[in-house]
Amino acid sequence: MSVKESFWSRNFIFLMISNALLFMAFEMLMPTLPLFVESLGGSPSQIGLVTGVFMCSAILIRPFSGTLIQLLDKKYVLIIGVVICMLATGSYMLSSSLVLLLVFRLVHGFGFGIASTLYATSASDDLPPHRMGEGMGYFGVGETVAISVGPLIGIWMLHASGFNGLFSTGAIILLLSLVMSVLVRRRAPKPMSADTVQGKKKVPFKLFEKRVLLQSCLALLVGVVAGGVMSFVALFAKEQGFTNAAWFFFTVAMASFLVRLVSGRIFDTKGPAYILIPAGIVLIAAIVMVASSRTELQFLVAAVMYGLSFGAIFPALQAWAISVVGEDEREDAVGSFYNFFDLGIGGGSLVLGMVAGLTSYKTMYLFSTLLIAAYLIIFVTYIVLDKKKKKSHNTLNV
DSSP, X not given: OOGGGOOOOHHHHHHHHHHXXXXXXXXXXXXXXXXXXXXXXXXXXXXXXXXXXHHHHHHHHGGGHHHHHHHSOHHHHXXXXXXXXXXXXHHGGGOOSHHHHHHHHHHHHHHHHHHHHHHHHHHHTTSOGGGHHHHHHHHHHHHHHHHHHHHXXXXXHHHHHHHHHHHHHHHHHHHHHHHHHHHSOOOOOOOOOTTEETTEEOOOOOSOOGGXXXXXXXXXXXXXXXXXXXXXXXXXXXXXXXXXXXXXXXXXXXXXXXXXXXXXXXXXHHOTHHHHHHHHHHHHHHHHHHHHOOSHHHHHHHHXXXXXXXXXXXXHHHHHHHHTSOGGGHHHHHHHHHHHHHHHHHHHHHHHHHHHXXXXXXXXHHHHHHHHHHHHHHHHHHHHHHHHHHHHHHHHHO
């Protein structure tokens, strides 16, 4: 491998670490924030609402990412996003009511929407196109490490120092993320093009990048399931009498970490079908096992299966979305992709929370497998139609 092909640049490493810290602070709240909502007198549906508000605000801000980096600079906009996340996380300590918590979650979502989009696109800027899947897979390894450590730190801090200690720790971690973001070097500005008219830039705005519609729709379905599994697994474990739900998150993250080391290369050499179809089947089996777990061993085996499947699906969809657009459209493509995914998580937490409230967590999990079945049907249909289209095109060219 030539040095020219390597993507392990200074910027890539700093972005990976900073992004990991952002997600670590976020993941600390996954098993603990539902408990905080409960302490404020919240119901399962209100737990879903707290997650939904966060995701909705992230969705609202992402279409403006492309506009913001034209007005300012990608690095500066990224720093603004991280600062918002840090201040909002620290402000959770002031939440004396559910309404106040919702306000802080709304603000936090704005910052997270900006930062998560720009981390992904900034990292992809330094990746060779033929190694996009592998590069984004490695970039996501930082996230999986954060996912493994975040819930453990969150639960440990909650037990050791209460909710105030939890939120303070999250803010400190985001301060470290901010420092790493500042250390990222700015890329040289691109030469003036047709977008420059009389010395002024045209500021683009695109609500949605239609070229990533398929990838975004698949991310939406996966997001709904992820929202249900990860938002309610701590309460489900408590209901089942399992002693430490943090090990579920840790196991998921470790399985995701391992699969990302190989899934990216498979994506680059074989294509998305070799990842998305088998991983989707395993994901259905994982959710069924979560719902039917009677022992902690079964619960952890389900976590391994969930981690392997989700850890392969998400970076494959993300790399696929990035690869179908040009470099100048990546903010729009990634923003659209993340918006659909976050809409799935937010809407899934809300809808599946209502399902859990009306029935049970077990029924809610089993219901969510229908969404992954829909994901498989949509993708397989695309594969069949795409092959027919290519065959017809080749016939016409003969």
